[in-house]
Amino acid sequence: MGQTDATLPRSASAVQRRARTPDARWLRPYLYLLPVFACLAFFAYNVGLAVYESTQYHVLAYPQARRFVGFDNFARILTDPMTALSFQHSLVWVVGTMLPPLLLGLSLAVLLNQPFHGRALYRTLVLSPWAISGVVSAMAWSWILNGPFGVLNDTLVRLGLVATRHPWLADPTTAMAGVILASIWRGFPFFAITLLADLQTIPEDVYEAAEIDGAGPWQRFWHITLPMLTGLIVLTTLLRAIWTFNFVENTFLMTYGGPASATTTWAFYLFQVFFDAGDIGYAAAMGIALFAGLIGLASVYIRLARHFNVERIS
């Protein structure tokens, strides 16, 4: 209270107030921005804490051994054999969780843009995985992919396609595919919704003109639809890639990184280092490395967003 009083004019006389106005004017916009600064301070505190922790040897099991180690935690990232492995898994994970949903979402959006009976109901139903809780979808898929009692195996055996039931999530060679499948199921409606919204902005007369000029359905798709959607496809893909890279929910719920680290992505490894090993210093260093990489991706995203917006307007 005392401090605010000191910055305010003591007397309310008009002369004094007028004299103060030119000085106070520059301050005004900053006062309006105060909530933003508060938010930034909140974020800066977290980032600052991570930076501080990354320079520490800080393992919860050895509180006495806590000390300053400089860049040792970052050096450890480079020598850790899990780094290359988990990064490789992250790439497989991001590509596997991005590309199929993009293609599925694109074809679904094109289909949903066609007139057919019951379209409104179909749209609602087919987009429902998006509205289902992540925990529920992960549980449903682990049960479907289950070895002895899973419905996928049961159907494959009944159809005579395979002779033995395969434990999809317990086999290191197929576990990642299983986790990715669950993510595809939940992820593709997102692409369908965004792409459908963009498809509906393409004016009908462009297609009519093309049809009069003798363009078939494929030609219309390649030369009108796809070029019109490119901007949005690039942007949604990049945005999703950033989310996906950080996403550990399905891995956590379905395989917990296993079997034999076969589904341990970089983000999941970080999670394990922090929560299971309690190695806060190393986890902070990994987090900062991940943050730096994603900032790079985000800046590409922002630059592309600007590029495509300019193209749209002109």
Next chain:
Amino acid sequence: MTGPRIAAQAQRTIVIRVPLLLFGFFTLFPIYWLARSSFMTEGDLIAVPLRYLPLPFTLINYQEAFRQMNMTRVMLNSLIVAGALAC
């Protein structure tokens, strides 16, 4: 005129209806399976051969869920979190 029209109709069916059916199956089957499993006891879930319909039908899992969890509190918590994130 009818020949080409029937051909066009058939083509439309293949290009639109079949993918629509496949998409519908892929999205809705896991949800059906989840619902079906919720109406069965643990013993019936692992019965061989696998049952594609929830038979014998039971609501015991729902009773258990409501008995074990403080549902009003849990839902209130969800509302609070959703509200905080929406602000």
